[in-house]
Amino acid sequence: SSTPLKVAVTGAAGQIGYSLLFRLASGALGDRPVELRLLEITPALKALEGVVMELDDCAFPTLAGVEIGDDAEKVFDGVNLALLVGARPRGPGMERGDLLEANGAIFTAQGKALNKVAADDVRIGVTGNPANTNALIALSNAPDIPTDRFSALTRLDHNRAISQLAAKTGAPVTDITRMTIWGNHSATQYPDLFHAEVGGRNAAEVVGDQRWLEDDFIPTVAKRGAAIIEARGSSSAASAASATIDAARDWLFGSAKDDWVSMAVLSDGSYGVPEGIVSSFPVTTKDGDWEIVQGLEIDDFSRGRIDASTAELSEERATVTELGLI
Numbered sequence: 001s002s003t004p005l006k007v008a009v010t011g012a013a014g015q016i017g018y019s020l021l022f023r024l025a026s027g028a029l030g031d032r033p034v035e036l037r038l039l040e041i042t043p044a045l046k047a048l049e050g051v052v053m054e055l056d057d058c059a060f061p062t063l064a065g066v067e068i069g070d071d072a073e074k075v076f077d078g079v080n081l082a083l084l085v086g087a088r089p090r091g092p093g094m095e096r097g098d099l100l101e102a103n104g105a106i107f108t109a110q111g112k113a114l115n116k117v118a119a120d121d122v123r124i125g126v127t128g129n130p131a132n133t134n135a136l137i138a139l140s141n142a143p144d145i146p147t148d149r150f151s152a153l154t155r156l157d158h159n160r161a162i163s164q165l166a167a168k169t170g171a172p173v174t175d176i177t178r179m180t181i182w183g184n185h186s187a188t189q190y191p192d193l194f195h196a197e198v199g200g201r202n203a204a205e206v207v208g209d210q211r212w213l214e215d216d217f218i219p220t221v222a223k224r225g226a227a228i229i230e231a232r233g234s235s236s237a238a239s240a241a242s243a244t245i246d247a248a249r250d251w252l253f254g255s256a257k258d259d260w261v262s263m264a265v266l267s268d269g270s271y272g273v274p275e276g277i278v279s280s281f282p283v284t285t286k287d288g289d290w291e292i293v294q295g296l297e298i299d300d301f302s303r304g305r306i307d308a309s310t311a312e313l314s315e316e317r318a319t320v321t322e323l324g325l326i
C-alpha cells in the first residue's frame, strides 16, 4: 500500500532517536512510505526541530512527512506503530521506586493517549527503561487496545548474545539461530544457550564449557550496557536503535523460518512465568502477531535463572501496583 505507515517515536530528540529516525525514514521497515510523529517534552522541542531539519536535508524518498509536538494525543493520532523510547533516566539519589514512579507518570499518560487516538492496528514497542514494567504500565492504561499489541525491547540483549556466541565459536552471526533472552531487560536477564543453535547444532554442546557460559557469556551479555558506557562515555544508542528496528520489522513482517526472536510480552503463564508481568520469551512472529514458542525443555539451571529474573519483574509489578499506576 502507498498510504504512509504512521510511526510515532517518543524521546525523539534523544540519543537513540538520533539514530532511529534516520533508519526509519530511509526505509528500514520496507519500501512503504513512513510518516514520522515525534513526541518530546517541551524543552526538547527546539533540539527536535534541528533533527527534523537534518531529516529534511536527507531528502529520503520513503519519508512522507514529519510532525512533532509535546502533546501525546495529537502526536499519536492514527499511528500504526508507536516506538516508546523516551523515558526518565535514573538521576543522582533516585531509588528504584522513584524511577518506577517517574516513568509511571510518562507511561500512564502515553498509554491513555494511545488508547484514545492510535489506529486500530497499532503495535507498541517500549524501549525506554525500565522497559518491561513501562510496557506493563502502558498496556494497563490502554484498556481498549489488545494486550498483545504491547511489547518491551529485549532484542538488543538478543543481538548481543548472538554476537558473543558468534565470536566464541568463530561462526558467522547468520549461523546462530534460536537465541532466547528470558525475563527482564536488566542485569538479571537470562540469555539461554541451551536452545540456541550454531549451524544447526546445539550451542551449549558446541561451546562445551559451562564455566564460560556462566562466568563469561551470561554476565557479558547482561552487563554489556554498562561496558559501553564505560568505553564510550555514553550509553548504547546506535545498537539500541538498530535493535528497536529489528524488533519492529520482525513483528510487522515475520520472524525467519525455523528461527525465533526474543520479545518481552505479557505473560500467559508459559514456562511457569507468572501471569501479569511483561517478560521476555522466545517468540515467532507473523503479520503483526506473536506467539510464544512452546515445548522447550527447561533444565534446573535455566529454571533458576528464569525464576530469578521473573521474581524481579513481580517485585516491580508490586511496586507500580502500590503506586496506583496499574
Ligand code: NAX
Residues within 6 Å of the ligand: 010, 011, 012, 013, 014, 015, 016, 017, 039, 040, 041, 044, 085, 086, 087, 088, 089, 106, 126, 127, 128, 129, 130, 131, 153, 154, 155, 156, 157, 185, 225, 235, 236, 237, 240
Ligand atoms: P536520552 O536521554 O538521550 O533521550 C531520551 C529522550 O526522551 C530525551 O530527549 C527526553 O527529553 C525524552 N523524554 C523524556 N520524557 C519524555 C516524555 N514524557 N515524552 C517524550 N519524550 C520524553 O536517552 P537515550 O539514550 O535515547 O535512551 C532512551 C531510553 O532507552 C532510556 O530509558 C534508556 O535507558 C533506554 N534504553 C533501553 C534499551 C533496551 O534495550 N531496552 C537499551 C538502550 C537504552 O539504554
